[in-house]
Amino acid sequence: MSNFILTMLDTSGIQPYIFGSNRLQENIGASELVYRATTLWAFEALAKANFKHNVLKPALLDWDLDPNRAIEHDATLDAEVVYAGGGNTFIIFRNLDQAKLFAQVLTRKILEEAAGLTVVAQHLSIEWNNPDHRLDMKRKELLRKLGAHKQARLPSMPLLGLGVTAACESTGLVAVQTNEKLKLRKEEETRLISREIACKLRWRNKANERLLHYLEPLPSGTHFEFPYEIDKLGRIEGEESYVAVIHADGNGMGGHIDRIGERVAKEVDATDVAKFNREYVKQIRSFSQEVNKAGLAALGAVVAELDKAIKWSKDKKKYLVSDKVPLEDNLYLPIRPLVFGGDDVTFLCNAQLGLALATVYLKAFEYETKKEERNLRAMHACAGIAMVKMHYPFARAYALSEQLAGNAKKFVREEAKEDCSALDWHFALSGLSGSLGAIRKREYERSNGDKLYLRPVRLYKKDDTDQHGRYWIDGIERVIHEFQNDEKWEKRRNKVKGLREHLRLGPLEVEKYCFEYALPALPELIAGEKHGWAGDRCVYFDAIELMDHHVPLKAVEETT
Template sequence: FVALFADDKFTDEGELTLLPDSIARRFIRKLLRKVQCEAPGLKLTFSAKPFQWSESLSEAVGEVLNAMKRQRSNQPALRGDAGLGVQITCASTSMPAVIMDKETRSREAGNNPWLPYSAESLAKRTAFSKAHDLLDKTINTRTDYTFALDLDDLGRSEGDTSYIAVVHADGNGLGLLIQGLKERFPAGKNREYINYIRKFSEGVKEVAQKAQQEMIQQLIESTNKDKDKCHIESVGRKTKAIELKQDNGKCILPIRPLVSGGDDVTFICDGRIGLDLAVTFLSAFEKHSQKILPTPLTACAGIAI
């Protein structure tokens, strides 16, 4: 067998796969081809190690993870293709455009809804509806509320300076925890190790989802909604109430989840509630971790306003 670890350089999310040596390289080729076609711009790094079932899988995984760290640190910085001087640039990323696509969601489209997009932007736009619906069903438990799709819908107040908060949260010590399983699962306990890691990974995913649900629910509970409008009461002594917009009768929450994978969570929101939402998420993450995971976790967050 080959213990193969595939890592996404953008989010540090990775997945371990055990494959027979004869198909490992074929698997890598097919996966890379699929990524290039369906998610251009996403960069994957692979690290592999020959492995016999009689050996300790937990030790092999530790060695693969260490090799991955060294491999990633030696890679050049990510740069997109510059294109040619005669090429039009993407309206979203400034990368070379490959298609003119009709913009239907942005108010800035105006009378000219056809805008140029790069392959990366086009892939994201194609996946948007399905991803948005999945995210909405996963962490939003109310059908009369929805997430903001535009930065202008994040709840800024008229006449006030507008701020947004970008929040990224990540579990603490997850890599060290996995590395520390070598003594608990030596050679001869590979199946127990696989079952433990599988259950633990699903548990981490569940903890992050429940923490997001609790954060969104608290935001909804702080919202006053009547027939014509909805708003959040003032945040602090010197801050006005946050007036929220509506879309087809749904109140638009001043938050937009961006990443939800494993213990990694990223969202943007109105700058006035960024700290409160981050604290709520971290507290909920720790609480649900104690209930669900065999080894409880905590999380930390970085916030830019």
């Protein structure tokens, strides 16, 4: 009977590690370290331990897993990587000593190269031919053990310094050097940094190489670059600058993985557990790889659509996105992907492009997962868009975007009641005080509990019977477009903004306001609705709030 050891790697405390400072260079480097710790460095650890493994081109970004090598059939194989990426790695070892040696070698690498990063490992034995040891069930058991381990472990408490030490400006930890030799530009401020920040800055450029590698080929003829500084995301002259933090995550990924086990159980003789386990390895590996490709292709679509909307303005002598958002120094794209690969993505962009770019990503993710060659079920994702002032604390902005994405997922489960793409957003004109629910109750609800907002909303209208108005494409987005561009409203922008305050007072006040100023009929979102309210939900508040903060993508052909 073949006995093996299952090993799972997972990163812990990623949010504070990546988003712990407002210096974009550090965020970029931190994201790269997270990626490498569970992919390239894991493969390097296998090699350093002198293990034969199934990783092809393990030192390169286009590494792959050999589908023709199986640990139960190949006696020369010491370790088989089932999948790797997204901060999570699953490996089968021949014995526990090998698994532990691998963890030791990888731990040393992380301590040396990625100070401050926490990676957790857990091991579990499996009897490959035992009917009670189906791999899908053992994987679930391993994940439970890993989760318990992460909860039980005591967080490290680094020494914050003594009376004779100086503090790092980003982390508050003991400074060990200055950033003098790690500057991108000579004019950058010289400052004290800790080992953690030094590690992040050293890997910053490799992060850019990986981004460009995965997004190749870039749109033809483009000479633009991704920024390393938040201030390069495109400031509009005379306006206060905001940045959007966008987090998108695939819906029900756990369910998709569960269905792999169910599908294999139908395809393979249930009594032949060895055959089941091998087929499960093939299918979960393929699933992981294809979802990763779909996510990267969707991100590539975002950059391509952004590039199409860039046009040179002779009057302003600047490159502009949709004739509005400038490219800083006529060079930097107003977007910076931070976390990418797998079913989730996090990127920053100019806030006025936040909803437009999030929408492109959601549409592209749906399209990519539906491709026949991917052999995936049609998949959807939800996005959270947090629009905050340029130098608002990153960690809190990311937490808000994650909460908004979760809110959209809750809407899909409890209100849409079918799998679909959805989005939620929040525009913070000032700071954020309290939870999202508390903010919306305080600022977006009437005293009787009626809600001024429709969000979260579906990406697309469900069908012609959908009369709730809670969809973005051809819904709220169209209403914004009419308020911005329809000749009936072009010269009435102040009246439209004034309507927002009357919407707070209810439908009778809206009717009175529209009559008093002889306003035309409001753009139709819900058939027959004329006074801005449908039941306990306000129809137009979201659209009016976004009028000055949403720039749709317009291809150059449309603007010439």
